[in-house]
Amino acid sequence: MTPEPHDVAVVGAGPAGLGAAAEAAGAGLDVVLIDAGQRPGGQYWRHAEGGRGQHWKAYEGLSRRLGQVRRIPGTQVWLITRDQEGFTLRLTGHDPVTARAVILCPGGYDRQLPIPGWDLPGVMAAGGVQALLKEHGTAPGRRAVVAGTGPFLLPVAVALARAGVAVAAVAEANPVTGWLRDPFGALAAPSKSVEAVRYAAAMTARRVLYRTRTVITEIVGDGRAEAVRLRRADGTQEEIAADLVALGWGFTPSLELPIMLGAETRLDEDGSLVAVVDGSQRSTADGVYIAGEATGVGGAALALAEGRLAALTLAGSGKTARLRRAVRRGRRFAAAMRRACPVPAEWTAWLTESTVVCRCEEVPYGELRRACHDLGADDARAVKMLARPGMGWCQGRMCGFATAAIAARLNGRVATADDLRAFAARVPAFPVALEDLAEN
Amino acid sequence: MSADLVVVGAGVVGAACAYFATSAGLRVTVVERGGIAAGTSSAGEGNLLVSDKEPGPELDLALLSLRAWREDLGDHGGLWEYEQKGGLVVASSPEGAAALRSLAAAQRACGVEVAEVADPVDYEPNLAPGLAAGAHYPQDAQVQPMLAAAHLLRLARERGAEIRLRTEVTGFLRDGDQVTGVRTAHADISAGAVLNAAGTWAGEVAALAEVTVPVLPRRGFVLVTQPMPVGTIRHKVYAAEYVGNVASGDAELQTSPVVEGTRSGTILIGATRERVGFDRTVSPEALRRLAGQAAALFPVLRSVRVMRSYLGFRPYCPDHLPVIGPDPRAPGLWHACGHEGAGVGLSAGTGLLLAQALTGAPAALDLAPFAPARFEAAA
Numbered sequence: 001m002t003p004e005p006h007d008v009a010v011v012g013a014g015p016a017g018l019g020a021a022a023e024a025a026g027a028g029l030d031v032v033l034i035d036a037g038q039r040p041g042g043q044y045w046r047h048a049e050g051g052r053g054q055h056w057k058a059y060e061g062l063s064r065r066l067g068q069v070r071r072i073p074g075t076q077v078w079l080i081t082r083d084q085e086g087f088t089l090r091l092t093g094h095d096p097v098t099a100r101a102v103i104l105c106p107g108g109y110d111r112q113l114p115i116p117g118w119d120l121p122g123v124m125a126a127g128g129v130q131a132l133l134k135e136h137g138t139a140p141g142r143r144a145v146v147a148g149t150g151p152f153l154l155p156v157a158v159a160l161a162r163a164g165v166a167v168a169a170v171a172e173a174n175p176v177t178g179w180l181r182d183p184f185g186a187l188a189a190p191s192k193s194v195e196a197v198r199y200a201a202a203m204t205a206r207r208v209l210y211r212t213r214t215v216i217t218e219i220v221g222d223g224r225a226e227a228v229r230l231r232r233a234d235g236t237q238e239e240i241a242a243d244l245v246a247l248g249w250g251f252t253p254s255l256e257l258p259i260m261l262g263a264e265t266r267l268d269e270d271g272s273l274v275a276v277v278d279g280s281q282r283s284t285a286d287g288v289y290i291a292g293e294a295t296g297v298g299g300a301a302l303a304l305a306e307g308r309l310a311a312l313t314l315a316g317s318g319k320t321a322r323l324r325r326a327v328r329r330g331r332r333f334a335a336a337m338r339r340a341c342p343v344p345a346e347w348t349a350w351l352t353e354s355t356v357v358c359r360c361e362e363v364p365y366g367e368l369r370r371a372c373h374d375l376g377a378d379d380a381r382a383v384k385m386l387a388r389p390g391m392g393w394c395q396g397r398m399c400g401f402a403t404a405a406i407a408a409r410l411n412g413r414v415a416t417a418d419d420l421r422a423f424a425a426r427v428p429a430f431p432v433a434l435e436d437l438a439e440n
Numbered sequence: 441m442s443a444d445l446v447v448v449g450a451g452v453v454g455a456a457c458a459y460f461a462t463s464a465g466l467r468v469t470v471v472e473r474g475g476i477a478a479g480t481s482s483a484g485e486g487n488l489l490v491s492d493k494e495p496g497p498e499l500d501l502a503l504l505s506l507r508a509w510r511e512d513l514g515d516h517g518g519l520w521e522y523e524q525k526g527g528l529v530v531a532s533s534p535e536g537a538a539a540l541r542s543l544a545a546a547q548r549a550c551g552v553e554v555a556e557v558a559d560p561v562d563y564e565p566n567l568a569p570g571l572a573a574g575a576h577y578p579q580d581a582q583v584q585p586m587l588a589a590a591h592l593l594r595l596a597r598e599r600g601a602e603i604r605l606r607t608e609v610t611g612f613l614r615d616g617d618q619v620t621g622v623r624t625a626h627a628d629i630s631a632g633a634v635l636n637a638a639g640t641w642a643g644e645v646a647a648l649a650e651v652t653v654p655v656l657p658r659r660g661f662v663l664v665t666q667p668m669p670v671g672t673i674r675h676k677v678y679a680a681e682y683v684g685n686v687a688s689g690d691a692e693l694q695t696s697p698v699v700e701g702t703r704s705g706t707i708l709i710g711a712t713r714e715r716v717g718f719d720r721t722v723s724p725e726a727l728r729r730l731a732g733q734a735a736a737l738f739p740v741l742r743s744v745r746v747m748r749s750y751l752g753f754r755p756y757c758p759d760h761l762p763v764i765g766p767d768p769r770a771p772g773l774w775h776a777c778g779h780e781g782a783g784v785g786l787s788a789g790t791g792l793l794l795a796q797a798l799t800g801a802p803a804a805l806d807l808a809p810f811a812p813a814r815f816e817a818a819a
Contacts (some may be wrong), residue, residue: 170541
């Protein structure tokens with residue numbers, strides 16, 4: 001017998017998902033919370049068993065409110081479909097779950113740029129470095145350079161220093177004052193600015209070299225990372241020795257599930273594809289709410305507020321005015337931050353013919369160029385089909401953003417939402433064994 | 441702006457027609473509303489098959505086409521990963537084995553090379569044991585269809601063709617009944633002849649010339665696994681029921697296992713057929729059946745991960761034959777469409793035949809069975 005569908009399935013147990021699940025349960029809804037991690041918290045509250053993370057009281061407060069919530073940890077939703085009673089979610093290693101509504105909080109992952117040398121051992125995505133530090137307290141290197149753009153570089157640098165790694169430099173591609181370029185937006189979330197100031201102070205205390213308007217153009221080394229090449233806005237270059245390079249070019253959302261349900265997507269200020277939602281977190285697909293990074297990268301506090309708002313909207317609560325204002329404010333700040341921290345416009349010029357763009361399929365830049373110039377590929381979809389970037393194990397999670405940008409640049413334009421959609425839609429959302437697919 | 445021939449559609453059929461037409465000396469312009477091979481050409485497996493065709497005009501075209509891929513286009517085979525891997529058809533029941541034997545005999549009489557196989561495991565070590573019988577078709581081959589379309593267009597361009605992407609045909613230029621070119625959003629292009637190679641959307645293009653070509657979409661899903669060691673699956677392997685499914689006119693979901701490896705190591709798993717219009721919604725039932733049937737045929741695949749799936753819309757006509765040739769209802773308009781699931785394989789032969797007809801050269805095959813107006817006669 002098929003069990004009664006849940007009132008709502010919340011997918012993802014990061015700040016947005018925890019906020020949604022806690023609030024929905026509080027409103028009396030029958031909630032199932034599905035997450036890839038064994039412990040709730042997502043990337044933000046990732047922690048070692050028995051350990052503690054940042055803003056821990058908030059986490060504990062949310063965790064206490066999950067008493068009535070059915071929790072399914074350690075599983076991935078690989079397929080989500082709409083049926084008569086609502087939605088069916090098919091999970092890896094677990095029976096399917098049905099629900100009348102869904103709140104999707106899939107979060108995001110590191111946005112990566114394939115600069116020369118990025119595939120050398122010792123080079124990692126900043127988010128990956130942070131995850132290692134949170135889970136194990138160690139980093140695979142002794143002397144690090146943190147490079148890219150955005151406020152996330154700061155906590156990574158500070159965490160590395162606290163773990164005993166010498167941080168040789170932090171290279172921020174954009175002018176930091178740019179974070180305040182949109183003063184109304186920035187002021188809308190003052191606590192964020194305060195946080196940034198605190199990290200800056202911590203870096204000063206540890207004498208970390210902080211360069212702004214400085215891009216990392218290459219990582220060099222014989223068989224592993226040995227040094228990075230930095231270029232400042234005035235054109236001067238320098239080489240800094242490092243055996244660990246953390247690259248952070250911001251984050252980009254996971255959109256497999258929203259797209260699978262037909263939710264519309266759009267291009268965000270920072271050039272990433274994000275899900276379209278209204279002021280109450282409703283997507284364009286009926287019964288599908290989306291919260292957190294998937295609606296635009298904005299950090300943990302905004303994600304939490306969005307998750308709560310989605311749940312209260314679904315529950316039909318009349319008390320959402322304050323939360324809606326908070327979300328509006330948070331989004332303004334996040335948008336200002338995204339505008340202030342763009343990926344350097346000229347980054348594709350750093351590529352050489354042999355720079356590997358897709359690491360799964362080992363596709364070098366030269367093959368992307370030939371697909372466009374010789375074979376007439378005029379969008380990311382055609383580049384993918386002809387040169388195979390994004391066709392491998394990660395299905396373009398790592399190289400999708402970069403390939404879309406490269407395909408567009410090779411055709412003399414900037415990437416569109418359609419270019420990015422060529423890499424964002426994935427069925428199944430995660431690789432699934434043939435026998436599991438056969439028994440779905 | 442003028443050309444001898446305007447080809448509407450930059451899929452593999454349009455590309456092959458452009459290639460053979462330019463090779464025959466015609467000045468060709470290709471117009472495509474999207475990008476190269478953005479429709480069905482990029483949603484299939486790239487099959488060049490004779491094994492799945494019953495005796496008749498389509499088999500004749502397939503044999504001609506295979507020869508064209510091998511001989512006329514043989515020098516370029518490496519560009520599109522041409523591989524004559526051979527097909528292996530297997531039957532699980534005595535009845536299936538008998539049907540397969542009689543099909544093979546009839547195909548052999550038409551010139552198909554086929555060998556009966558007592559134990560299919562001799563050909564495919566990873567096949568499930570205990571299959572009743574099999575047939576091996578050494579002529580069956582495979583190409584990477586996107587690369588085939590893109591390189592055929594590139595070769596046509598080297599021979600003087602002009603390729604205009606993101607250029608939708610909005611109407612036809614007419615002189616009385618005569619079609620004298622196309623209108624596009626950007627410009628009018630006059631032409632001695634216009635070829636409708638718009639695949640599953642060919643009916644819409646034909647309607648712009650006020651003629652009916654009954655091409656409809658028949659949806660199919662394909663599963664793609666993680667890369668496997670070379671030799672895991674050596675042939676294109678499929679169940680004997682597949683031939684019946686291809687020929688069926690049912691609207692409901694039909695599945696039969698079709699399994700093969702690719703140059704990149706991934707295993708492709710088809711095939712489903714259903715008539716649901718242009719619906720792009722994922723069908724869990726279709727995925728479930730594909731996975732189950734492939735795992736039954738190749739138990740070694742049970743624990744292999746499926747990395748992605750894709751879907752496409754085969755351009756099918758009610759009699760399962762393509763539409764190839766001049767349209768007497770609109771002189772100057774030609775068609776090369778409705779190849780259903782065999783467009784990649786049949787494209788080379790289609791291009792060859794059209795180039796012959798357009799230049800008045802002797803025809804390698806009678807086009808009458810593919811006549812565009814044949815559906816009106818039946819009605």
